[in-house]
Amino acid sequence: MQEHPARPSVLRHAPSVAAASLILYGCAAHPVSVEVLPEPAGHMVVQSGRPGVVVAAPHGTSDPNTGDIAAAISRRTGFGLVVATGFVLEQGRDGRPVRRYQVNRPLESVPGRGPADERVTVAAQRVYDEYERRVHEAAGGRLAFYVEIHGNSRTDTAGRIEIATVGVDRDHALQLKALLELTRDAHLRGHPEVPALAALVEPADTVFYAAGGAKREGILRLAERALHLELPRAARREFREVYTVILSDFLGQAVTLRPLR
Numbered sequence: 001m002q003e004h005p006a007r008p009s010v011l012r013h014a015p016s017v018a019a020a021s022l023i024l025y026g027c028a029a030h031p032v033s034v035e036v037l038p039e040p041a042g043h044m045v046v047q048s049g050r051p052g053v054v055v056a057a058p059h060g061t062s063d064p065n066t067g068d069i070a071a072a073i074s075r076r077t078g079f080g081l082v083v084a085t086g087f088v089l090e091q092g093r094d095g096r097p098v099r100r101y102q103v104n105r106p107l108e109s110v111p112g113r114g115p116a117d118e119r120v121t122v123a124a125q126r127v128y129d130e131y132e133r134r135v136h137e138a139a140g141g142r143l144a145f146y147v148e149i150h151g152n153s154r155t156d157t158a159g160r161i162e163i164a165t166v167g168v169d170r171d172h173a174l175q176l177k178a179l180l181e182l183t184r185d186a187h188l189r190g191h192p193e194v195p196a197l198a199a200l201v202e203p204a205d206t207v208f209y210a211a212g213g214a215k216r217e218g219i220l221r222l223a224e225r226a227l228h229l230e231l232p233r234a235a236r237r238e239f240r241e242v243y244t245v246i247l248s249d250f251l252g253q254a255v256t257l258r259p260l261r
Contacts, residue, residue, distance in 0.1 A: 041101065041127065042086025045071075046134045049080035052144035053255055054135055056082040058103040058219075063151035065236040069244050070149045076248035077255075079147070080138030087127060101127045104148065105218025118213065132219055145255050146223035151236045152209065158232045160198035162207040166215060166226035173204035176227075176254055183250045187242060194239045197232065227254065 042061075055074050060067030060083045067083040074081035089108060090099040102109050106128035107118040136143065146166075161180070165173060180199040188194055200207050209230040214220040220228065235243040 041123070042084060042088075042103075044131065044134045045081065045083040045085070046138050047074065047081040048138055048140060049074060050078045050255075051140045052142050053078075054080040054082060054138045054143065054145075055147040055149065055251070056084075056104075056135060056138075056219075057149045058082075058084045058131060059087075059100070059150060060085040061088055062100050063149075063236075065240055066149045066151050066231070069231070069236065069240065069247070072244045073147070073149070073248045073251060076245075077252045079251070079255075080140070082131070082134050082138050084131060102213070102218070103127055103131050104220075105214045107213065128218065132222070135219055135222075143223045144225065146219070146226040147251055148211075148214075148220075148226070148228045150209070150228065150230050151233070152230055153233050154208070157208055157230065158234070159195070160200055160232065161235060162209050162230040163199070163201045164207055164209060164211040164215075164228040164230075165202045166220050166228075167224050168201075168203070168227075170204050172257075173201040175257060177201040177204060179253055179257065180246075180250045183253070184246050187246050187249070191239075191242055194242050195234060197235060197243070227251070 045067075055070050055077070057063070057066040057070040060070075067085060070083055071081060073079060084103045087101040087103050088099070089101065099108065099110055101107075101124050102118070106120060106125040108121055108124045109118040135146070139146075163176070163180075165176075168176065177199050180201070184196060184199070188196055202210065207230075209228070211220060211228040214228070220226045229247070231243070235247075
């Protein structure tokens, strides 16, 4: 959850975004312009991988380190990759985004706030259309298995990883939960200093971040199966390296996991 200073300023262009993307993710960054602004609103990094399988970070700027995590998962699993950076409409005096394009759905919003603060705009639709196109490009067409990496700083979810899902029933969710817990515990045996974050998987568990908007009108509605991961600060900052390996191993197995019958 973001803090929102009272006097935001409009962020028009961050010229270092494309170069940073090239360095961090090792592939071309595509500028995306909206409405009549001459500067790009943001950039999308795209890399092809296993056909039909994509890992993405639509909020690579406003959800810190999610782009790095998605890129590392892509390298370890062979999944296709999409990372969106920039797409910030307003930033506060501390430099953090206070309003952004949602990217994975055709809306503008305030990070950390609910649907009441979302707004449909022509520019947001244009950004989403480009994102959808890039996801299909990374997938090579059909989107069979799609993973999104998000981050939050909400106190009530600080001790857990939440996974909202598409195309997953309760039994399959229980399998995914068990797989994540087993993978986590296996890796943490050698890292006693790293907290064992709980795993909540929809629909077996109730999650706070259910990704309702992206399911109704965004990219998640296009996937045959999708996992929308919400990572707390600990998984993205202090213990990012360990949890990136955990998530890579989990997702590498989850893509082939089928429900028990």
